[in-house]
Structures are given as C-alpha cells and as structure tokens.
Amino acid sequence: MNKNNLFLNINKSKFIIHFIGIGGNGMFSIAEYMLLSGYNITGSDIYFNNKIYYLLGLGVKIYNNHSSKNVLDVNLVVYSSAINILNCEIVSAKICGIPVISRIEMLYELIKYNNLITIIGSHGKTTTCSLIFDLLFYNNIKVNCINGGNIKSINSYIYLSDSNLFLLELDESDGNFLLVKPTIVVLTNIDNDHLNNYNNNIDNLISYFICYLRSVPFYGYIIACIDNFYIRKILDNNFFNTNIITYGFSNDSNFRINNLKNKNNKNYFSLFYKNHKYNFITNMFGKHNILNIVSSICLFSIFSKIDYLNIQKFLYLFKGVCKRSEVIGEYSFSYKKKNYNNILFILDYGHHPTEIKYTLNGIHKFWLNRRIISIFQPHRFSRTKLLINEFSKVLIKLDILLLLNIYSANENNNYTINSNILLNNMYDIYHYKNCIFIDNIKFINIYLLKIIRNNDILLFQGAGETDIFLLNFLNKYIK
Numbered sequence: 001m002n003k004n005n006l007f008l009n010i011n012k013s014k015f016i017i018h019f020i021g022i023g024g025n026g027m028f029s030i031a032e033y034m035l036l037s038g039y040n041i042t043g044s045d046i047y048f049n050n051k052i053y054y055l056l057g058l059g060v061k062i063y064n065n066h067s068s069k070n071v072l073d074v075n076l077v078v079y080s081s082a083i084n085i086l087n088c089e090i091v092s093a094k095i096c097g098i099p100v101i102s103r104i105e106m107l108y109e110l111i112k113y114n115n116l117i118t119i120i121g122s123h124g125k126t127t128t129c130s131l132i133f134d135l136l137f138y139n140n141i142k143v144n145c146i147n148g149g150n151i152k153s154i155n156s157y158i159y160l161s162d163s164n165l166f167l168l169e170l171d172e173s174d175g176n177f178l179l180v181k182p183t184i185v186v187l188t189n190i191d192n193d194h195l196n197n198y199n200n201n202i203d204n205l206i207s208y209f210i211c212y213l214r215s216v217p218f219y220g221y222i223i224a225c226i227d228n229f230y231i232r233k234i235l236d237n238n239f240f241n242t243n244i245i246t247y248g249f250s251n252d253s254n255f256r257i258n259n260l261k262n263k264n265n266k267n268y269f270s271l272f273y274k275n276h277k278y279n280f281i282t283n284m285f286g287k288h289n290i291l292n293i294v295s296s297i298c299l300f301s302i303f304s305k306i307d308y309l310n311i312q313k314f315l316y317l318f319k320g321v322c323k324r325s326e327v328i329g330e331y332s333f334s335y336k337k338k339n340y341n342n343i344l345f346i347l348d349y350g351h352h353p354t355e356i357k358y359t360l361n362g363i364h365k366f367w368l369n370r371r372i373i374s375i376f377q378p379h380r381f382s383r384t385k386l387l388i389n390e391f392s393k394v395l396i397k398l399d400i401l402l403l404l405n406i407y408s409a410n411e412n413n414n415y416t417i418n419s420n421i422l423l424n425n426m427y428d429i430y431h432y433k434n435c436i437f438i439d440n441i442k443f444i445n446i447y448l449l450k451i452i453r454n455n456d457i458l459l460f461q462g463a464g465e466t467d468i469f470l471l472n473f474l475n476k477y478i479k
Contacts (some may be wrong), residue, residue, distance in 0.1 A: 012038035016280065019043040020089050021080030021410050022050045023064060025126075026103055029157040030078070033110065033146055035060065036160060044070050044089060044412060050467055069197060075099075078106045081197075082410040104176040107168070109144070111180065114144065114166035117299065118180060120212065121188030121225075122172070123355050126291050128188055129169040130297035130321045130337035133159065137169070141303055143153050144165050146422040147211050149349070152319035175195060175208050180333050181215050184302065186223045186295050190230035193352050196382040207232055222262050223298045225291055226250050233309045245301075247294045255298050257290060262365045269456045271297070278308045282315045286325060286362025288355075323349045323467055325359055331478045341454040344370070347470055351379035351463035353390035355389045360397055366379050369401040374443060377462035377471060378406040378419060392425050396432040400451055402444065407464030444469055 028051040029439070032129045035041050035058065044063040045052060052062055068088050071077055077093040077100045079238075080237075095099050108353055119129045126149035133145045134153050140153075142163035150157055170177050175196040187459030191207060198204035205211065213222055213234070219433050220242050226249035247255035247427045259270040264284075269290055271278045282293060297311060320326060328345040345365065350356045363372060376395065379382045384391065384406055395401055403419050417436055426432040449456070458473075460466040 013040055015076070016040045016042060016074040017076045017078060018074040018089070018093075019078050019080075020053070020066070020087060021045055021083050022049060022441055024080050024082060025051075025157075025408070027078070027080045028052075028055070029146050029148065030103060030106055030110070032053065032156070033158045033160075036158065038303060042074060043071070047407075047465070047466060051469075071098060072096070076183065077102070078103060080410065081171075081176070084412075086436070102176060104174075104179055107415075108179050109166060110146075110262050110428055111144075111221065114164050115166070115183045117143075117167045117184040117186070118182040119168070119186045119188070120170050120172055120177070120209070121186075122193045122199040122296035122356075123352065124188040124288060124295075125171075126349070127289065127321050127324045128186060128292045128295050129167060130324075131292055131318065132186070133167055134318055135311070135314055136301050136303070137297050139300070139304060139310070140318070140400040141165075148320035151322055152322060172205070172208065178208065178215070178472045182212075182220065182228075184221045184223070184299065184332055185213060185216055186293065186299060187213070187225065187231060188292070189225055189228040190234075191269070191352065191354050192387070193383065200386065202230075206234065208217040210234055210238055213238075213240055216240065218242055220303055221245060223247070223295060225295065226253050245298050247298050247450050248291065255301075257294055260287065260290060265366050271307065273301075277308070278311075279310055280315060282318075284318075284320065284325070286358055287360070288358040289325065302326045323347050325362065326471065328474070331474075333477050335449060335477055338449075340449075341453050341455075343452060343455075344354075344457045345470065345474070346457060347467055348459060348461045349463050352383070353387055353394045356391075357394045357397075357462065359461070360394070363459070367457060369473045370455050371453065372457045372459055373402065373439050373451065374398045374459045374461055375402045375404070375448070375462045375466060377404040377466050378422065379463040380409050381406055381413045381415040381417050382409050382411060384419075384422060387415045388417070388422055388425055389429075391422060392432075393431060396430045396433075399434065400433040402447055403435055404441065404444075404462075405439065407462065409464070441465075441469065445473055447472065449477075 001009050019027050023028050023045040031041050042061045047186050071089050071093045082362045119125045129147045131153045136143050142161045143165045145159040145167040147157050148169040174197045192202050218241050223245045225248050226232050226246040227250050246253045249257045256272040261268045267282050326347045332341045348359050405419050422436050423437050460470040
C-alpha cells in the first residue's frame with residue numbers, strides 16, 4: 001500500500017468499516033482486502049452465501065438483516081450499488097455523522113496512488129483478470145489485485161504486494177466507474193447488460209465507456225476486442241490519444257486468432273502477431289475463453305517479450321477461476337440401488353443470455369452428444385424483465401432446464417417479473433416443454449435424481465446461490 005495515502009496509515013485495528021451488501025462480489029473482495037490489510041470490518045446482507053460464511057470463519061461480524069443498530073459503533077459505512085440510498089443503515093449513519101461512501105469511492109481510495117490496470121466490459125472480466133494476474137505472477141512481475149472471483153492459484157479474490165502496480169476488475173453496473181483512472185485498460189466486450197442504470201439505452205452505456213477510454217493517459221494503453229460490434233464502432237469513430245492494441249478473430253486485429261479447433265477436450269489455436277505465428281493449446285473450453293486468453297497475452301506483451309514456450313507452459317498450469325466455466329469433475333455414484341455413471345458437473349457464473357450462449361456452445365463442442373441439464377437461477381428482476389426474450393431463445397437450447405426463482409441481489413421487484421413468467425414465455429413463443437420450475441430449492445436434488453441419465457452434464461448456472469446447490473448435491477451423493 002502506498003505510504004502517501006493517509007487513510008491507509010491510520011490506526012487500522014481500531015477503525016471499523018461496515019459494508020452494506022457485503023456478500024456481493026465487488027463488496028466482498030474490498031472487504032477481504034481491508035480485513036487482510038489490518039482493518040476491523042463488519043457487514044450486513046439479507047442473503048448469506050459462501051463468501052459471507054468465509055468471512056464469518058475469519059471472525060467478521062456480519063448481520064443477516066439491515067438495521068440502524070448495525071452501524072452505531074462504526075467509523076465508516078460502505079454501500080453496494082445494489083443498495084438503495086434510503087436503506088436504514090445509510091440513513092442512520094448519516095444522522096449519526098458517520099461518513100458514508102459508495103463501493104467505488106472506497107475502491108478509489110485504495111488504488112489512486114498506483115499504476116492501474118483495469119479490466120472492463122460486459123462479460124469475461126473475472127476470467128481475464130485472473131489470467132492476467134497469473135501470467136504476471138508466473139513471470140515474477142509483482143502486482144496487487146482485486147478480482148470479482150476467486151483466483152484458484154492463490155485461492156483468493158485479492159492479492160497484496162509491495163508493488164505500485166494494481167490489477168482491478170472494474171464493474172460498469174453504474175456510471176461511478178468513471179471515478180477510477182487507469183493507466184492500462186482491457187475492454188473485453190460491450191453488451192446490453194445493466195441498462196436499467198443507463199435509462200435502458202445502450203448508447204448511454206457506450207458513451208460512458210468512451211469517456212472512460214479517454215481518461216487513459218498518452219503513455220498508457222487500451223487493449224480491446226475488435227470482434228465486438230460496439231467496440232469496433234467506438235474505435236472507428238473516436239480518437240484516443242494513447243496506445244491501442246486490438247485482438248480477436250478479425251483479420252485487422254493486432255493479435256489475430258485463427259485455426260481454432262477442438263480435439264480430445266482441448267482447444268488448439270494459432271495467434272498471429274507482428275509476422276509471427278504462435279500455436280497454443282488450452283484446457284479451457286469455449287471461443288470466449290480463447291479471447292480471454294489472448295487479451296492476457298496482449299497485456300503481457302507490454303511488460304515482456306512474447307515467449308511461446310513460457311506462455312504455453314503457463315496455459316498448461318493455469319487452474320482457472322472458481323464458478324467461471326469451472327469443471328468440478330466427473331463422478332459416478334449410486335442412490336437407492338440406482339447407478340448414475342459418468343456425470344459431469346460444471347459450475348458457471350453466467351447470468352446474461354450472451355454468457356449462457358457462449359458457455360453452452362463451448363460445452364457442446366467439448367463434450368459431443370451429451371445431454372445438458374441446467375440448474376439455472378436468474379439474477380436480478382431488472383435483467384430478467386429486460387432480456388426475457390433473449391433468455392428464452394438461449395435457454396430452449398438446453399435438453400432439460402430446472403428453473404429456480406429469481407435471485408434478487410438486494411433489488412426490489414418493481415418489474416412485475418418472476419420465473420413463472422419466463423417459463424411461460426419459453427412455452428408460448430417456442431413451445432419449449434423441457435422446463436421444470438422449482439419453487440422450493442429443497443426439491444432440487446429430488447428432481448435431479450429423477451431425470452439424470454448416464455453421461456449427462458449437470459450445469460449449475462447463475463450469479464446467485466448455484467454454488468451452494470452444487471455443493472449440497474455433491475456432499476450428499478458423491479462419497
């Protein structure tokens with residue numbers, strides 16, 4: 001941490017920071033960062049998940065409700081973008097004269113004196129951030145990191161070092177991300193997500209991305225996937241006074257991907273850069289993950305020469321990211337004298353139609369002729385309402401869908417939407433009949449045991465509690 005930052009050099013153990021909505025990915029990673037930095041933290045959340053249980057195990061006091069009493073003895077309150085500004089804890093803190101700041105303001109205080117690498121975009125941020133961190137770490141380039149997912153190589157969302165280089169996954173769910181000023185930006189893609197915070201207009205979202213890219217200094221870098229329609233449009237129609245590196249399958253990419261093939265559950269691809277051709281192999285499935293890999297190579301090229309053998313060895317050792325197209329394993333088990341053989345379990349964070357489509361396409365190409373049963377939990381009422389037709393189009397590709405209730409993520413349901421409406425939309429428009437709505441999560445295992453066949457793939461998908469459902473199933477039936 002930088003010694004110039006007065007906030008980071010106060011008496012940490014006696015300074016209590018309270019996080020409202022502490023179970024969210026962005027909030028959790030900052031809370032963990034502050035905890036490991038020596039601060040005293042507390043938190044509150046309506047829904048408890050594995051991240052919260054992890055913090056509880058470290059002795060953190062976390063309330064399973066929102067109450068004005070939760071903030072009476074704290075020095076600072078940090079709130080998630082999902083929390084209403086009229087939340088009773090925020091109101092109580094302000095009445096008591098306790099400083100109240102947003103998650104992004106807290107983040108800014110942590111990183112403002114560092115050379116900052118930010119990963120932005122609608123999809124792929126967490127995997128890209130993990131790849132970049134591991135590739136830098138593998139090559140002894142020191143970096144601090146706050147990621148939106150658990151990096152398997154270090155089993156943590158965060159990493160602390162004495163470097164002034166900071167790697168950060170940056171959430172664009174609201175416009176506050178403009179506060180964070182980068183030296184290097186990796187822009188993965190732009191899609192119609194979080195539009196409820198941009199007046200349901202993707203042009204508004206794009207304008208924020210343009211503004212962010214313009215904040216990169218002349219000595220910095222913009223690394224962008226030119227395959228994306230909106231990114232290409234941005235680069236074609238705007239001048240950015242900095243270095244630009246593009247990547248993708250497009251012929252005019254600086255880092256051009258070609259010859260992508262799948263064989264024996266591995267992806268093979270060629271990468272062309274400055275009249276050089278590199279051939280790589282990876283265990284990661286899906287075209288989207290090839291793009292994520294190449295974005296990390298683009299970033300690495302700023303710090304070091306591209307060494308084919310070095311990067312190939314890194315790809316071989318890369319352990320992936322928890323809950324991002326994560327292959328948990330293939331198991332056989334018995335229950336009540338019935339055998340279930342070669343059942344493949346995959347855990348995925350996909351909560352947007354585009355993400356789900358990419359994951360399903362990747363699975364189909366890696367594991368041919370195997371049924372996919374998805375246990376899907378929609379995430380946020382606003383997203384489900386806005387993209388109900390897009391969700392329907394992609395979910396009907398599943399052999400069987402077990403549809404759960406919408407995970408609110410602290411969002412109020414002001415959108416007249418629920419999972420039954422999504423189910424009916426799939427049936428009415430596409431006549432899709434292979435969907436089972438499970439109103440009570442206690443019955444997930446019962447339904448699964450009725451429909452599983454040998455060699456099936458069970459895909460637990462969503463940004464809410466699907467990891468808990470998967471763990472419960474494995475603990476109960478896989479010995």
